[in-house]
Amino acid sequence: MLVLLFGANKGYIYVRAEYPIAVKRFEVAINQAKEYGILGKNIWNTGFEFELEIRLGAGAFVCGEETALLESIEGRRGQPRVKPPYPANSGLWGKPTLINNVETFANVTKIILNGAQWYASIGTEKSKGTKVFALGGDVINVGLVEVPMGTTLREIVFDIGGGIPEGKEFKVAQTGGPSGGCIPKQYLDTPIDYESLASIGSMMGSGGLIVMDERKCMVNLAKFYLGFTVDESCGKCTPCRIGTKRMLELLERITKGQGKNGDIEKLEKLANMIKKASICGLGQTAPNPILSTIKYFREEYEAHIIKKECPAGECKALTKITINPELCKGCGICKKNCPVGAISGEPKKTHKIDSNICIKCGVCVSKCPFKAISK
Amino acid sequence: MINLTIDGKAVCVPEGTTILEAARRANITIPTLCFLKEINEVGDCRMCIVEVEGRKGFATSCIQKVEEGMVVRTNTKEVVEAKRMILDLILSNHQRDCLTCTRNGTCELQKLAMQFNVTQIEYQGAVKIKPIDDLSPSIVRDPNKCILCRRCTAVCKNVQKIGAIDVLERGYESCIGTVNNKSLAEVNCTFCGQCIEACPVGALKEKEMIEDVIEKLHDKDMHVFVQTAPAVRVALGEEFGMPIGTNVTGKMVSALKRIGFEKVFDTNTGADFTIMEEANEFVQRFTKNETLPMITSCSPGWVKYIEMNYPELLGHLSSCKSPHEMFGAILKSYYAEKEGIDPEKIYVVSIMPCIAKKFERQREELKNNGYYNVDAVLTTRELARMIQQYHIDFVDLEESTFDSPMGEATGAAAIFGTTGGVMEAALRTAYETITKEELKNVNFEDVRGEKGIKKATIDIQGNKVKVVVAHGLGNAQKVLEEIKSGNADYQFVEIMACPGGCVMGGGQPIKDAKTRATVDVRALRAGALYSIDEKSKIRKSHENPILKKIYKDYLGEPGGHKAHELLHTHYQKREKYQL
Structure with a gap:
């Protein structure tokens, strides 16, 4: 800077x-x-x-x-x-x-050299010039990319980024760093500029662009980013100092299956207050990951709270790994690979997982040659 | 002038006024918590947030200035809701043992919770229990009650220029602490107690000695004497709802007698001794031009400060003990002999506006014949609590007078409790000692008032005596730097650790932020002391008949051998940090 x-x-x-x-x-x-x-x-x-x-x-x-x-x-x-x-x-x-920011000053040199007209010819009506993104996450080509303002998210993720690895599906892109918002696939064709991002609950922020595939749990995602802001809050103002911590605690409870009816509303209420009452940008934007994931994936929150399920299978406390007896051939590979000895069964007979011992690491799921084990 | 509307009311205020102040003019009290006028204006707590038309987010009314045409709303549904949530968050992280908290009833957080009708905590969560620091003789610091408003650190760092406490860690882990998390007893704290006065909650309080005193009161073998400092009598009434600056001397004496103290004496008599000794010391040093300027030594927070920060200047400090110590020494020597009481059986309690006195009391070098001069120090606040414990209806109490013969004092002694008072009292005596002539006008107006550093020149028989009065350790530092650099052209300096002097001491009734912003507490309390002085028949310490008698019968000359033994002390370099 x-x-x-x-x-x-x-x-x-x-x-x-x-x-x-x-x-x-x-x-x-x-x-x-x-x-x-x-x-x-x-x-x-x-x-x-x-x-x-x-x-x-x-x-x-x-x-x-x-x-x-x-x-x-x-x-x-x-x-x-x-x-x-x-x-x-x-x-x-x-x-x-x-x-x-250093990026702004870097642009100034170009503008001095090439003229304002040249710079203004790049980008959208309101957001001029180019933007550098740090593209990362579940995308084939990662790294720094510079694109004209107004480039769509689809172009960045699929054309430049080369799409999602392992044939998985795009779920969201988190823009603007830990205090940005997540953008779901229905907005893949949104042009990336300051105004459009703000209108869909995210921001340009630091220029971070993290792509996530279908295996990512949105509640867990919000929890991850909030954990960062809780750590990085300076502690000066009350909403950010205590409020972000209380939001994180709520998310932790939800991902552990201890969520209660009304928790989503509680989160929204607190998040909106923190956004408005915090002194600086850190607190004012810290609730973005929560608000945007609730906005686009409310049903995932509800699944955690009401059904005590994590649809993406990422929240360990909520996942249950089971063996389908119709597919299990009793080969014993899962039993051999289980790091905690949670699987039992005679050869050539259906195996069982003791959920009290299972740590939900998922090794058995990936090792089963018959795809008989699932989360 | 700036025109704006606040909650629909048109307000016209001078440019530079904050929204908070402007609202007060319209009889709107915007709640605050971290705000302390001129000391902590940072907008941290967010309790003062308001809506300003056309502005994104909330405005911080305690610091943001009014603008022409501004439309402010302080009580919209959203603002009130946000404040209630902020309170909820603060309370969720606060040890809410209000019933057993010293600040029950005077707590600003408790008041706000009531005002906002917070009846349950919605956002409960983790609360970390941190150790309480009660190792120092003066201050107890309970971080579990701290709400991180930072009023304490602001006064410590910015006003007193000490910085014994500051914010450690960050985010949710933030806490107020000291160097290496040591006890206040082991760091550069002077025990001025201004942090206690600034604290809106019960996170900082004095180290209580009430129980020790009650214990001794019930000990039939003990003669428990009490003495009260000048500043106590003009503030104690506030704890019982009386107006700031009410002189309650008579009621206070009655209350102390009802509590059961065998004798109720006046520290003002001790102050007269201090003036006799100090004025004499000054005259000696002035005439011999020896280690000038001489600096007063009756403020124990100040003495600890110079010992820690300017040990090379300790020679400038008067060797006089502070008034209550001198008085304690007289009680355990002259008075004990006269009354035939074994000093071993005397327990002297000092009621002080000060918490550093609790530290001073323990100084070994103040002992005489193996006895501490004073055995317990209670603050004005502790006395008020004690009066309540003894079911005494203070406001309607009859008036009594101090016990004689030790309870008579001059007007000069009364003004000891305010900045400039010691200087004025000393000048009255020094003038007459040097000139052997009567001082016609005893009022030295130049050394009175709120200015941080006051300078005056007094003509004593053609000798121009230049004096300086500083209060608050930040101002003391400036004077000391001047002396250190050799640029001091003055001969006599009065320094008090607390801004405003003893009337604003760390043991005085705590005034909330609104009172401090709207009422000149110092001026009212000091005014009451000056009024006592004005009304006194005798206004010069050396004319106190009791003193004359004790010097004649027992002490000899001021500054003489006996007086020196009992009424003077010495100082030493003190490490700021104990490793």
Whole structure:
């Protein structure tokens, strides 16, 4: 992340200490720029002076929030400030501050070189230019991809990403990192831009794009992302500090089969309050994975709570592995492979799984040559 | 001026006013929890959120400023619902043993829960039980009741410039703690107790000694004497619903007698001794130009501060004990001899506006003949609780006077309880000691008032004596830095650890955030002390007839051998952190 005090003589590059290669490259670049005379005192004999300093972050996710980042640079706990005032009016050391992501500044160079017209010709009516996504998850080609704004999710996942491996079906794509929302398959043809993503309950966020296939449980997915935000909440404001923890606890109960009627409504109520009452973007977006999964996969939540089932078979506490006696040939392969000795049976006779011992690892399911074992 | 509407009411306020303040002008009290005017204005708790037309999300009314034409709504269904949920969340993570909590009835969280009709906790969840720190002689810190409003850390770090406590960990694990999670007894805490005054709940309180005192009161062999500090009498009434700044001296004395203290004495008499000794010490040092400026030493939080932070400047500190210690020393020597009581059988209780006095009481170097000068220190709040325990109807209580002969004091002693008071009292005596002439106008207005650092020059027979008065340790630090750098051109300094002096001490009745934002508590309490001074027949310590007698019969000269033995002490470098 890069901070530039515009019209001022001092700029900061804020980068996590965990990214030593990035830090090294910045150091090299700054030194080279100084040698060329485009950084430092009297740049190109104009009398203009500009210094760039690298500030290493200690790895807090919340320091990606602009005001928390400013606090961190000033040497305090990485905690956001209440806005307004915005950094443009009162930022670093209380001075007007221009603060942007590295991607934004990278675009600025291109715009300077090629002109605004050129840049505006790429993208949609409102979202101009290109966007870099970190494509990952259940997709054949993973990595960083840069696409014009307005490219559809289908193009990114199936054309660029090469589709879903193992012939599985696309279920959702999570965009915008841990506090984005999930996009189900009915929106595969939605053009990816700021407005469209917001309208379907997600966001551009960090540019993360994680593809998930049919085997992913949506309640578990929400729980996973919330676990991250609970860990990364700075703890400054009440809704985010305690609220996200309480949401996580609710999700944990649901995935363990301890959900109660009314839990979905409780989650929605709390999520909507946290979205509106939290100080910064972290808290305001933390409920997105929950709200979007409830919106598109409410029946999965209901299955967990009412039927005590996990339709995707991912929540171990709710899955039961059984052997179909009609298909079982009594070969004993499952018994041999079971790591906990939960399977018993005489050769050539139907085998049984003791559900009290079974840890639902699924090894037997994959090893059975007759597809007699299922979750 | 800015025009806006709040809940449909037109409000006109100066530019820079917060939405919260503007609402107050329209008789709308927006609830707050983390807000403490000028000390903690951060918007963390979210209890003050309001809707502002055209703005996404809620606005933070305690910090956000009014804008022309703004339309604010403080009580829409959504706002109220959100606040109730926030309260629910805070309560879900709070040890709710209200019935047995010291702050039952004065807790800001409890009040809000009642106001929002929170009758059950909807979002219950994990609550981590953390150890309670009760190792220090002054403060008990119960993190299980902490709601992370950070009012304590703000006053400690930003006002007192100590930073003994701060936020550790992050997210749900966040907690207020010390360096390496040590006890407050082992870190740079000065025991000023301003954190207790700031705490909206029961997470911080004084280390109680009520039970110890009651035990001794029932011990037939013991002579249990009590003395009360100047600032206690102008604040104690608040605990019984009386207006801030009511002088309840007479009722307080009656209550103490009813509780069963054998003698009820006035620490103000001790304050007169302090002035005699301190003024004398100053005159000596001033005339000899020896280690100037001399700094007062009656605020134990301040003494601990300089011992920890500026040991190289300890020579500047007056060697005088604080008033209640001097008085305790006199009680266990002169008074014991006069009354024929074995000092072993005397138990001296001090009622103080201060929690650092609990620490001071234990200092070994203050002992005389193997006895502590004072055996127990109770705060104003503890006394109020004790009065309640003894079924005393305080408000309608008859008035009594302190026991003589030790209970007579001057107006100079009364003002010890406020910033500038010690200086003023000392100047009255120093002036007459040096000039041998009567001081006509005893009021030194320049050293009064709320300004953090007050400077004045007093003409004593052509000698220009420059004095400085600082209150609050943040201000003390500035003065000390000046002295350290050699730029101090003054000769006499008064420092009190608490902003406002003893009237605003860490043992005084706790005022909620709204009261602190709307009422000048310091001015009211201090005003009551100045009024006692104004009405006193004798307003100079050296004219106190009791003192004259005791110096003549027992102590000898101020600063003399006997006086030195009983009324003076020494200081030492103190490690900030015990490893």
